[in-house]
Amino acid sequence: MVKKRSLLIAGHPTSVTLEEEFWSALKDLAATRGTSVTALVEAIDQGREGNLSSAIRVWVLRQYRGA
Incomplete structure (x- = not known):
């Protein structure tokens, strides 16, 4: 099931669907990592190209692949 959640990223409200x-x-x-989901998404957001939801999916996949 897909869920949409609202987060405050870099001081701006945004919604992410995953x-x-x-x-x-x-x-x-x-x-x-001893951090919050919001802090982690902020870090992903800073280095992303394109859609935030897609960037999060790719980041998570890379973590589980050990990249």
Whole structure:
């Protein structure tokens, strides 16, 4: 199932739509790093090209692949 969530990124409200599995993985990765999901998304946002939701999916996939 796809879920849309609102986040405050770099001082601006934004919404991100991801599948529940990606939200869960993002939460787990944030917890492992001792940070919040918002802080992690802000970091992903700073280095992204294109759509934020897609950038998050690619980032999560790379983390699980060990890249």
